[in-house]
Amino acid sequence: MGALVEELSEHGYSGTSMERIATRAGVAKTTLYRRWGGVDQIVVELFTDATATAIPVPDTGSFEGDLRELTRSAVGLLLDPLARAIFDIVVGEAVHNPVARTALTQFFDRRVRGGAIVVERAVQRGEVPADTDPAEVIRQAGAPYFARIYVTGDPISLQDADRAASVTALAAREGLFPLQATSPAG
Known part of the structure; x- marks a missing residue:
């Protein structure tokens, strides 16, 4: 893989x-x-190998603290030049390459499932409503820094991670991420 990275x-x-x-x-x-x-x-x-390391699920004792640690870990990964270069390639390729799309989808699925644990604990502690959708909370927490990178082209920092965590925690506490009821087709 070293030869690929050099190329x-x-x-x-x-x-x-x-x-x-x-x-x-x-x-x-x-x-x-x-x-x-x-x-x-x-x-x-290479992307799969580089991103296979699980982001540790924090347990700071508070929902916002856990969410902040998660977003900081994700932004920290994106601030690493090699990880970011590989990520950029896979994101770009995912538009038209099914192999890259699958790898990217699996990466985000793992991250969302892992992060959902902090939301589930917050529900158990009564910090967020019982009907909070854990996956949607984690997706919303990551959206701001991915939008900065891939939509506006702005740089990201740990301050962006902290802001994303705070805003998402506030919205979750206010009940803005309820589980969606599935309705029958028809």
Whole structure:
């Protein structure tokens, strides 16, 4: 994977080739093609490996404190240059590449499921209404910094993480994230 990282750093995704990765790695390009099939599959595997580390589920004793620690962990990951470069590539590729889309979807599913624990504990402690949708709270907490990165192009910081946590906690305490009742089709 080191050869891929070097190629991505020097040439970006569009300039990265299996041939140059093979040369850097000291292997035949047919070996790479047999294992991965193409650059996109290698990048997705690198992304999966790089993001597989679970963000620890904090337990500060308060909902807002836990949410703040979660958002700070996520922003910290996005502030790491290598992790961010890989993330950017997978996000860009996910628009038209089903392999990248699946990897990105699985990444967010893991993060939402893991983060939902802090909301479930907040419900048990009576800090948020019992009908609070844990997944929606976690999605809303992450939306501001992902919007800054991928929509407006603004930089992010730990202050953005803190603000996202505070606003989301306030909205959750006010009951703005109720579980949605599913209605029968028809």
